[in-house]
Amino acid sequence: MAFQLPDLPFSKDALAPHMSAETLEFHHGKHHATYVKKTNEMIEGKGxxxxxxxxxxxxxxxxxxxxxxxxxxxxxxxxxFFWQCLSPDKQQPSGKLAQLINDGFGGIEPMLQKLGDEAVNHFSNGWAWLLLDRDQLKITSLHDADTPLVHDGMVPLFTLDVWEHAYYIDYRNERPKFVTSVLSNIVNWDFVAQNLDGKGADRANQEASTSKQPELTT
Incomplete structure (x- = not known):
């Protein structure tokens, strides 16, 4: 079996100036690709x-x-999952998502402030998350590679990568500028709303690929 590096859902220059093509070349083409390669190497031979x-x-x-x-x-x-959370088209939450945001945080701006604070103040490497827990939205952050997939009550809606490789090329060490730029301009709120169905985990999943020998014809 072998997992694949998924294509970006936009061109490499589509998120500029908030996230440059150079950043995506390294972040997606190098860092993400390395996780794919190492995962495949580690599971090879594990029956x-x-x-x-x-x-x-x-x-x-x-x-x-x-x-x-x-x-x-x-x-x-x-x-x-993260790449799908981003969009070159500036969007705003609407419908059920907007209502949940209003109910939980008093509006989009207070919610973005709380999510931004969580991302900026997270110590060292990790991810800031907007989650669904039953019928309520929650904000948290997880360290290093930790993920909602292994935590009960964490249905992933949105994430922001706050590892240095996510922003150092464009923003150097200024994580707050990166966080503000992403949250204010390139969030794919349509994708976030779609994940209210509880199937966000599946949207970044990959099934094991199998290699089949071609059938012989006579």
Missing amino acids: DLSGASLVDVVRKAGTSGDKKLFNNSAQLWNHS
């Missing part, structure tokens, strides 16, 4: 993971305590 989907691999690695496999497979999934 208990034969045919397992990416989500299954992440969860089994977390349960078994295989930290190296967990870190790489979780980062593969986190990044695959």
Whole structure:
């Protein structure tokens, strides 16, 4: 089996100036690609993971305590989800999502302020998350490769990568500027709203690929 590096859902220069093509070349083309490569290397020959989907691999690695496999497979999934959270078209929440935001935070601006504070103040590497817990929105952050996939009550809606490789080319060490720029301009709120159905995990999942020999014809 072999997982693949998913294509970006936009061109590499589509998010500029908030996220440059150079950043995407390194972030997606180097960092994300490395997580894919290492995950595939680690699961090769592991019979208990034969045919397992990416989500299954992440969860089994977390349960078994295989930290190296967990870190790489979780980062593969986190990044695959993250790219879908971004859009070159400026959007605003609407419908049910907007109502949940109003109910939980008093409006979009207070919610973005809280999410931005969570991202900026998260110590060292990790991810800021907007989550659905039953019928309520929640904001939190997780360290390193940690992911909602292995936590009960965490339905992923949106994430923001706050590892340095996400912003250092464009913003150097100024994480607050990066966070503000992304949250104010390139959030894919349509994708966030879609994830209210509880199927966000599946939208960054990959099924195990299988290689079949071509059938012989006579």
